[in-house]
Amino acid sequence: MNITLKDVPEELHSRLKHAADQSxxxxxxxxxxxxxxAFSPRLSSRPALIKRIRSRRDRMEPFVTDSSxxxxxEQGRE
Numbered sequence: 625m626n627i628t629l630k631d632v633p634e635e636l637h638s639r640l641k642h643a644a645d646q647s648x649x650x651x652x653x654x655x656x657x658x659x660x661x662a663f664s665p666r667l668s669s670r671p672a673l674i675k676r677i678r679s680r681r682d683r684m685e686p687f688v689t690d691s692s693x694x695x696x697x698e699q700g701r702e
Contacts, residue, residue: 644654668676 640655641651644651647654647657649657
């Protein structure tokens, strides 16, 4: 099957071409590999998944902090 892309911005074409050259692939092959990776399900091992979850959790602001929890308990006692 053939697909033709139209109106590809020059800047994007240059970046794709550069990335293809760096990977040692043709522009066509590079784009096919990138599309395949983008639309393929990602399979993770359990330890890798846990590591990603912990990493994201560590970067999140806590929804409930110690002080907000303490304030809620104290207000409930009034």
